[in-house]
Amino acid sequence: MSNYKLYYFNGRGRAEVTRLIFAQAGQKFEDIRWEHSEWPQHKAETPLGQMPVLEVDGTKLPQSLSIARFVAKKFNLAGRDNLEQAKVDSVIDTNADLLQKFVTVSFEKDEQKKQQALETFQQEDLPKQLQNLETLLTNYGQTGPYFLGANLTWADLMFLDMVEKVQDLVKTQNFLDKYPKLKRNHDEVQKQPKIAAYLKSRPQTPF
């Protein structure tokens, strides 16, 4: 039986997708959260001076998506064969494309540039990636509701995480209205008992 320790800041950020996977898997793990002020003294303990890091069986794994994929596979949430896993990966990568744009806007310090970047994000990047995700959900998920049809995978959990991040940024939830399959997916995933319980009990953080 493996022992899992997940190290991150006290927030959702790049660790939340892995926390959601653990929740859906019903797997206990040590959810270690460092405040920003504590981080400098722990930085050198991490392989690349970055978080999240997953410590498992004496090994420290960096890189958020590698961590998430490793945990998803362990608990059969990555797809049942190579082709399903590739479909899941292509949904993850599409979410990651959106995440990259999200990060650029979120971390922009100049207020004016940030406003411009936010507008570009809402007018161009967000609709483009949501359409891409709706396409993949249609192509792979058939009658859905999950990206792989009847089987929930970490692709659905990453999408849930992304929707929350976008909501935090654009301060509204209505961006899913034009994408009926994505909206249904989002509703269904949140209703899953272990996910619903996790969302209710997790620490509430600004990011």
Next chain:
Amino acid sequence: MRYERNEWPSYKSEMPLGQIPVLKVDGVKLPQSMAIARFLAKRFGLWGKDDLQQANVDTVVDTIVNLMNKFSPIYAEQDESKKKAEMAKFFPNELPKHVRNLDTLVKLYSDGGLFFVGNHLTCCDLEVYNILEYLLQIDENVLYSYSWLHKNREEVEKQPKIASYLKNRPARRSTTC
């Protein structure tokens, strides 16, 4: 299948996300370059021999992709003077930490061998080879003090099927990675 830029618009709508590369396999059109690469690597035993090795391969890939995400927009910049200015900042300010991260992962995963993970060639050796090639063409000293990364490159190039492919592939003319 290689499309010239002027051909691409007529094929764009055939692709799931209006993007390439796409791999057509078992009746499915698979988008997203890394999803494609991982799929093929797994199929052909180039992804690592167990869960942990596979995670380590993914970590190396993610690390080189982080580098590519910073480099690619600069490389694709059409405005020549803007491109020159961005390159002049990228090489001394941004690139070193990515190369250092790769070197750190080598020390953690390579087990004293000449490949990134598990003493055998995996897709992360190929992806690192591929991305660094763009950088080395601009500045041949990019790997200056990282002798292992040099040796890894040489080892990849020596693999018979890779050597043959590098010799025979079409000459690259694109302006994107």
